[in-house]
Amino acid sequence: MAERLPWHEPLWGQLQSRRAAGRLPHAWLLAGPEGLGKRVFARRLAAALLCEAPESAGDACTRCRACHLFQAGSHPDYRAVQPSEEGKAIKVDQIRELSDFLGFTAQYGRHKIAVLEPADRLNVNAANSLLKTLEEPPGNSLLVLVASQAARLPATVRSRCQKLRFEPPPVGETLPWLKSRIAAGLEAQILLEVAGGAPLAALALADPPRWNRRRHLIDSYDRVLSGTTDPVRAAETWGQGDLAENLRWLVGWHSDLIRLKMSSGSPRLGNPDLRALLRRWADRWSARELFERLDSAVRLSVLCATSQVNAQLSLEVFFGDGAEGVGSGRSSPPVIEG
Numbered sequence: 001m002a003e004r005l006p007w008h009e010p011l012w013g014q015l016q017s018r019r020a021a022g023r024l025p026h027a028w029l030l031a032g033p034e035g036l037g038k039r040v041f042a043r044r045l046a047a048a049l050l051c052e053a054p055e056s057a058g059d060a061c062t063r064c065r066a067c068h069l070f071q072a073g074s075h076p077d078y079r080a081v082q083p084s085e086e087g088k089a090i091k092v093d094q095i096r097e098l099s100d101f102l103g104f105t106a107q108y109g110r111h112k113i114a115v116l117e118p119a120d121r122l123n124v125n126a127a128n129s130l131l132k133t134l135e136e137p138p139g140n141s142l143l144v145l146v147a148s149q150a151a152r153l154p155a156t157v158r159s160r161c162q163k164l165r166f167e168p169p170p171v172g173e174t175l176p177w178l179k180s181r182i183a184a185g186l187e188a189q190i191l192l193e194v195a196g197g198a199p200l201a202a203l204a205l206a207d208p209p210r211w212n213r214r215r216h217l218i219d220s221y222d223r224v225l226s227g228t229t230d231p232v233r234a235a236e237t238w239g240q241g242d243l244a245e246n247l248r249w250l251v252g253w254h255s256d257l258i259r260l261k262m263s264s265g266s267p268r269l270g271n272p273d274l275r276a277l278l279r280r281w282a283d284r285w286s287a288r289e290l291f292e293r294l295d296s297a298v299r300l301s302v303l304c305a306t307s308q309v310n311a312q313l314s315l316e317v318f319f320g321d322g323a324e325g326v327g328s329g330r331s332s333p334p335v336i337e338g
């Protein structure tokens with residue numbers, strides 16, 4: 001059944017108050033960072049509105065005919081609209097088909113509900129088409145747009161949706177939830193901090209191969225800097241596995257290096273578990289060099305989306321430059337583009 005996540009309860013309560021007052025809008029925009037369970041919330045809402053006998057807190061009963069259909073993924077009054085392939089756009093044909101679906105009478109006499117996710121992946125034509133539906137929503141229809149980057153949606157679409165803003169809950173509130181779901185030996189507090197407080201993102205990081213991989217990359221970079229491994233070898237290590245994720249770590253660590261460099265105190269870091277090591281790394285470079293290295297890391301992560309081969313070469317240059325150490329006077333390592 002639709003999962004319930006404990007940090008959603010305040011938002012769920014708000015929504016149920018509106019429902020009780022008969023003030024449900026025709027369109028919601030669930031906005032906020034990744035890893036907070038916005039899609040889970042959207043499904044919980046859809047299940048609750050389709051259910052024939054909701055519980056007192058407004059949740060679906062899980063036992064009625066509508067709940068069984070929803071669980072089986074075959075409720076005729078529910079649609080999930082997603083890109084046909086991950087990373088691709090939601091296209092205009094999908095929105096036209098959705099408008100047709102919403103226009104028909106609900107087969108079970110309640111709501112017709114569609115969840116669009118990720119809604120920030122609507123292409124321009126699809127967004128324009130959706131706007132028409134938002135301007136004249138069919139009577140009992142409910143659209144739920146889920147977006148981690150809501151600012152990418154046209155203002156005309158955003159303004160026609162009731163916004164529900166998801167924020168990372170305080171780390172202390174979600175520690176017990178996370179602790180009960182991760183392997184022994186992993187530290188829930190650190191995982192949550194590294195995930196920016198997003199509990200589902202922290203849970204994803206807690207996959208042991210993934211978390212160990214981060215450690216492996218830290219060691220690899222550290223060995224380059226201490227001269228105990230060569231840049232070509234390091235670039236090979238970094239080129240393995242999920243390159244995009246590896247480069248997100250690289251960018252994140254360099255952001256932390258700059259925070260450490262620019263602060264006289266103890267700044268808040270994205271990777272607080274690496275503070276001592278990052279402090280040592282930060283001492284190798286001037287602030288200007290660190291900004292250049294961050295810039296190179298960002299360009300690398302853009303490049304890797306188009307060319308793994310060039311990313312490999314650029315990684316070698318990046319690590320080679322890093323290995324040269326303090327005051328080498330070199331400018332930003334070039335990113336090889338192609």
Ligand SMILES: [Zn+2]
Pocket residue numbers: 050051052053054060061062063064065066067
């Ligand atoms: Zn039910």
